[in-house]
Amino acid sequence: MNSPSSSASSSPVPTGTAQIGVTGLAVMGSNIARNFASHGYTVALHNRSIAKTDALLEKHGDDGDFVRTETVEEFVGALERPRRVLIMVQAGAATDAVINELADAMEAGDIIIDGGNALYTDTIRREAAMAERGLLFIGAGISGGEEGALNGPSIMPGGPAKSYESVGPLLEAVAAQVDGEPCCTHIGPDGSGHFVKMVHNGIEYADMQLIGEAYDLMRRALDLPVAEIADVFREWNSTELESYLIEITAEVLSQVDAETGKPLVDVIVDEAGQKGTGRWTVKAALDLGIPTTGIAEAVFARALSSSTSQRTAAQGLASGTLSAAPADKKAFVDDIKAALYASKVVAYAQGFDEISAGSAEYGWNVDRGSLATIWRGGCIIRAQFLNRIREAYATDPELPSLLLAPYFREAVENGVDAWRRVVATATTMGVPVPAFASSLSYYDALRSERLPAALTQGLRDFFGAHTYKRVDKPGTFHTLWSEDRSEVEA
Numbered sequence: 001m002n003s004p005s006s007s008a009s010s011s012p013v014p015t016g017t018a019q020i021g022v023t024g025l026a027v028m029g030s031n032i033a034r035n036f037a038s039h040g041y042t043v044a045l046h047n048r049s050i051a052k053t054d055a056l057l058e059k060h061g062d063d064g065d066f067v068r069t070e071t072v073e074e075f076v077g078a079l080e081r082p083r084r085v086l087i088m089v090q091a092g093a094a095t096d097a098v099i100n101e102l103a104d105a106m107e108a109g110d111i112i113i114d115g116g117n118a119l120y121t122d123t124i125r126r127e128a129a130m131a132e133r134g135l136l137f138i139g140a141g142i143s144g145g146e147e148g149a150l151n152g153p154s155i156m157p158g159g160p161a162k163s164y165e166s167v168g169p170l171l172e173a174v175a176a177q178v179d180g181e182p183c184c185t186h187i188g189p190d191g192s193g194h195f196v197k198m199v200h201n202g203i204e205y206a207d208m209q210l211i212g213e214a215y216d217l218m219r220r221a222l223d224l225p226v227a228e229i230a231d232v233f234r235e236w237n238s239t240e241l242e243s244y245l246i247e248i249t250a251e252v253l254s255q256v257d258a259e260t261g262k263p264l265v266d267v268i269v270d271e272a273g274q275k276g277t278g279r280w281t282v283k284a285a286l287d288l289g290i291p292t293t294g295i296a297e298a299v300f301a302r303a304l305s306s307s308t309s310q311r312t313a314a315q316g317l318a319s320g321t322l323s324a325a326p327a328d329k330k331a332f333v334d335d336i337k338a339a340l341y342a343s344k345v346v347a348y349a350q351g352f353d354e355i356s357a358g359s360a361e362y363g364w365n366v367d368r369g370s371l372a373t374i375w376r377g378g379c380i381i382r383a384q385f386l387n388r389i390r391e392a393y394a395t396d397p398e399l400p401s402l403l404l405a406p407y408f409r410e411a412v413e414n415g416v417d418a419w420r421r422v423v424a425t426a427t428t429m430g431v432p433v434p435a436f437a438s439s440l441s442y443y444d445a446l447r448s449e450r451l452p453a454a455l456t457q458g459l460r461d462f463f464g465a466h467t468y469k470r471v472d473k474p475g476t477f478h479t480l481w482s483e484d485r486s487e488v489e490a
């Protein structure tokens with residue numbers, strides 16, 4: 001520990017010296033506090049239970065200047081004015097409790113940044129409540145996990161532009177940097193930062209589900225050993241699929257369990273957890289009327305994996321006649337790669353559609369190109385791919401769908417035959433590929449000239465007089481189904 005202020009719990013807490021305070025010193029908070037300190041900022045530390053504060057100081061007090069505080073009053077008092085506090089605690093009630101305690105101790109003009117995975121509607125509510133008390137509130141999505149928090153996360157702050165003038169330089173300093181640009185930018189007002197972080201996590205779910213389906217096909221359809229599959233992912237990571245999640249997939253698949261000598265993946269229980277952001281993404285998409293089918297399939301796939309008693313009861317259900325494995329394994333691995341890439345484009349296209357819709361609904365004016373720029377580094381979905389998305393929006397800021405950007409259009413069109421072979425083979429071999437299949441269906445629906453929605457409208461009109469429009473003339477119509485079946489203008 002090189003700071004006298006961090007060493008003795010009994011010495012008085014220095015006041016007004018810290019540029020930033022971090023409260024909530026679990027995995028994320030402790031690492032981001034160290035990140036601020038190693039960038040030369042004096043950081044006031046606080047945690048509900050003092051043990052985490054002391055553990056951080058004991059292990060990493062040498063990272064920079066820290067101010068140890070025990071109470072919220074000490075913590076707030078330790079900060080320079082306007083005070084800047086970053087909250088890194090559990091979303092929901094815990095965040096409300098911490099905000100209220102802080103607000104009682106802070107003064108007009110002070111700034112609270114919630115860096116947790118808050119629900120964006122909570123952030124809208126909190127920002128308004130803090131504004132009434134003269135406090136500036138920023139809801140900042142932070143992605144990158146433990147390693148990102150320490151070495152540079154992607155940060156998505158939303159809130160009053162005025163507050164960003166004060167906190168922006170600090171956040172940009174500790175964020176990941178790509179090509180000299182910080183992976184942090186002001187997203188927009190109130191809940192916009194947490195909204196885009198939520199969709200980021202939804203895309204993260206889809207990405208992981210698609211990777212899982214690719215792995216499962218290599219395992220179950222091609223019977224490749226796990227170590228060989230790890231090598232395939234390693235190889236893919238030097239192609240257009242290059243991304244953090246592909247990179248760590250190779251790492252996880254290469255891990256051997258010390259106790260059994262088996263691949264670790266074979267001793268991990270196959271029930272995927274979820275803390276809520278993927279589910280929120282889908283709920284918000286439903287409310288906004290945006291088809292985020294890839295993300296929804298990923299959320300449901302996690303739910304199905306955790307339906308343990310149903311899965312157990314369903315063991316032994318007949319599969320029907322299954323087809324044989326593809327003869328040319330190498331060619332099928334190439335097909336899986338193409339299907340993965342095309343499905344990934346669909347997931348991102350849908351995620352960016354949801355962001356456009358959310359931005360329009362709440363008047364946030366989110367710049368999708370800037371978002372792609374700050375997702376290029378630091379966050380869990382960081383990927384080469386994001387450079388292409390950034391370029392697509394730079395070329396056409398009003399792009400109706402990422403699938404229509406020339407680069408992505410060509411990539412998907414080149415891969416569509418392989419994509420169909422993969423979905424068809426998986427289906428006839430009984431290997432579930434919900435995200436690959438639904439992404440392909442979305443693509444086919446989007447490019448279809450006519451959809452069966454016309455029949456849906458006819459049925460709605462039949463049973464509920466819900467009316468329909470005609471292709472050949474303006475107006476709204478209804479057929480008198482229970483009378484002479486003539487058509488009337490509604």
Ligand SMILES: NC(=O)C1=CN([C@@H]2O[C@H](COP(=O)(O)OP(=O)(O)OC[C@H]3O[C@@H](n4cnc5c(N)ncnc54)[C@H](OP(=O)(O)O)[C@@H]3O)[C@@H](O)[C@H]2O)C=CC1
Nearest residue numbers: 024025026027028029048049088089090091094116117145
């Ligand atoms: N883990 C990750 O990879 C990522 C997490 N996030 C988000 O960042 C935030 C922090 O995550 P993480 O570091 O994993 O920690 P956790 O989500 O596990 O939260 C633990 C922290 O919350 C504090 N806390 C819980 N309840 C209360 C309360 N009622 N009052 C005060 N403090 C409370 C705990 O204090 P105490 O020690 O006293 O129990 C502890 O400091 C979360 O919102 C999370 O969703 C965002 C990106 C990545």
Ligand SMILES: O=C(CO)[C@H](O)[C@H](O)COP(=O)(O)O
Nearest residue numbers: 143144273274275276277380
């Ligand atoms: O925000 C994150 C990364 O960006 C967190 O890691 C998040 O907790 C992951 O979500 P889940 O636990 O539901 O898989």
